Structures are given as C-alpha cells and as structure tokens.
Amino acid sequence: MEDSFMSHRSTFLLPPQNKDNTSSVTNYALVILNQRLPTYAPLLWDHAKLRVCADGGANRLFDEMTQLLHSEQPSLLQSRYKPDVIKGDMDSIRTEVLEYYKKLGTKIIDESHDQDTTDLHKCISYILDQTPDIDKSKLCILVTGALGGRFDHEMGNINVLCRFSNTRIVLLSEDCLIHLLPRSHCHKIFVQSSIEGPHCGLIPIGMPSAKSTTTGLRWDLNNTEMRFGGLVSTSNIVKGDIVTVQSDSDLLWTISIKRKP
Numbered sequence: 001m002e003d004s005f006m007s008h009r010s011t012f013l014l015p016p017q018n019k020d021n022t023s024s025v026t027n028y029a030l031v032i033l034n035q036r037l038p039t040y041a042p043l044l045w046d047h048a049k050l051r052v053c054a055d056g057g058a059n060r061l062f063d064e065m066t067q068l069l070h071s072e073q074p075s076l077l078q079s080r081y082k083p084d085v086i087k088g089d090m091d092s093i094r095t096e097v098l099e100y101y102k103k104l105g106t107k108i109i110d111e112s113h114d115q116d117t118t119d120l121h122k123c124i125s126y127i128l129d130q131t132p133d134i135d136k137s138k139l140c141i142l143v144t145g146a147l148g149g150r151f152d153h154e155m156g157n158i159n160v161l162c163r164f165s166n167t168r169i170v171l172l173s174e175d176c177l178i179h180l181l182p183r184s185h186c187h188k189i190f191v192q193s194s195i196e197g198p199h200c201g202l203i204p205i206g207m208p209s210a211k212s213t214t215t216g217l218r219w220d221l222n223n224t225e226m227r228f229g230g231l232v233s234t235s236n237i238v239k240g241d242i243v244t245v246q247s248d249s250d251l252l253w254t255i256s257i258k259r260k261p
C-alpha cells in the first residue's frame, strides 16, 4: 500500500545541499511570471535545471534579482542569472531586457500569434516538450508570481494545474504554495515545518468531491463532502509532519510559507 502513495515535499524551499535523496522529484524547472519575485527566488533558481521566463517575467528577473542579492554588482548578477528561455506573447517584456538576454544567448520564443493560451501554459508546454517521457515522472515545475495580483491571471494559472494534471506543478507566492492532488492517488505530504505551515487548505476544483478523507490536520475530513456553496476546507492547520489525503475528486492543496525573520 505504501508504494501507491504519491509523496510531496517542499524541499525546493531548503538550500540544495539539504535535499533529501528519498525524493521522487530529481528534476526541477522554474517558470518566472510577471509579478514580484519572492524573496526565496535565488533558492529556486539554484534548484532548477531549466529556467524559463514567461514574457514580462523576464523584466522581474532583470530588475528584482539584483534587489534580492545586494551583495554583488547588479551587472554581474544580471549576467549570472540568465534564463534559458523567454517564451510568451511578448507584449510585456521591455525591448532592452529582450535584447540583453538575447545577446547573452537566451532562447527567445515569440508566440504572439496564439492569443488563446496564457504565457504560463506556453511555458509549461515548452518544458514538457524538452523533457523525455522517461524523465517526466521526476519533473516538478516551480512557478513564481502565480498567486496574488489579478484574479483572472490567478484563475488562469490554477486552470493550468488542471490542464496539465499529470505533471507536478507548484504555484508559488511570497506567502503560500498550491498544487494539485489528483484523485488517481492517495497522497502523503511531508510538511517541512521549518519553512511551511501551519495554515493550509484543501479545495475541490472543477467539481464537488463526494468523499475526502485526511489525516494529520486539526480539522480532518472523514469521507466528507466538499463543494463550493457547501463545505470547503480553508483555514485548516497541519498538526504534525505528515498529512495524508484521499479523495474521489482532484483537490487543490495549499499551505502557507513562513517568512524569514
């Protein structure tokens, strides 16, 4: 039974040398969206093997990484933190930023002809195209700037979780993270209490869930129904280091991220 659990660990919020070798994820990719970079962005950058900016996300990398790491010269930092790819409809990236990264060798993919998918969707498609099938189960895509800000963008970003429900994708803000718990699995969430929690939530997405069962929460669900207009589990609290979740519907898991003192 143990093997049928899908495990989740936010080790990407810990320095890479603290990474535990038991994790099923060995390959992180980073997508930077067009919202303020979180203070822990340099950490995510270090974990990632592939770094992609969604259109105006490149402006954030260019302007804000230097503010987060003020120990070094801005120009040095700008050339060190070079994205592998910038992809999107290119209506938000500044010309000077585009030219700067192009000169450094960043691949630029202009998809302004596609006005039916979001820049995040375009970036996820690119990362999946680059990942051999055999490696897809070890891939986890971290997305900064995905929450807070414009509500239509937030919902578009959550829709990407549903559209790519077979891919591990974590949406991040300064204050919390969100990912999908597909109904196909029982889930074991290893809470890294030094950096996340205790506030958390479980939210049915797309359809009501007739039966969800959890362990490890202050207000556990016990074959409980959740639906919008009825009960959804917000403002819950993790009790210990492991939370388990089982449901007949896909659920969103969200947990707070602790601010550095």
Ligand SMILES: Nc1ncnc2c1ncn2[C@@H]1O[C@H](COP(=O)(O)OP(=O)(O)OP(=O)(O)O)[C@@H](O)[C@H]1O
Pocket (backbone or CB within 6 Å): 033, 034, 035, 054, 055, 056, 057, 088, 089, 091, 092, 093, 118, 119, 120, 145, 146, 147, 148, 149, 150, 151, 153, 154, 156, 157
């Ligand atoms: N305020 C926000 N809240 C949440 N996500 C955002 C926000 N702003 C941008 N994003 C994300 O960053 C991506 C790139 O942002 P960018 O501003 O380049 O998008 P855009 O295509 O120009 O958006 P729009 O044309 O709707 O303003 C968006 O596709 C979205 O996923």
Ligand SMILES: Cc1ncc(C[n+]2csc(CCO)c2C)c(N)n1
Pocket (backbone or CB within 6 Å): 089, 114, 115, 116, 117, 118, 119
């Ligand atoms: C029904 C419908 N609603 C909205 C859009 C607009 N839209 C959705 S994604 C996107 C690209 C943003 O970078 C744009 C402009 C559409 N095409 N179809």
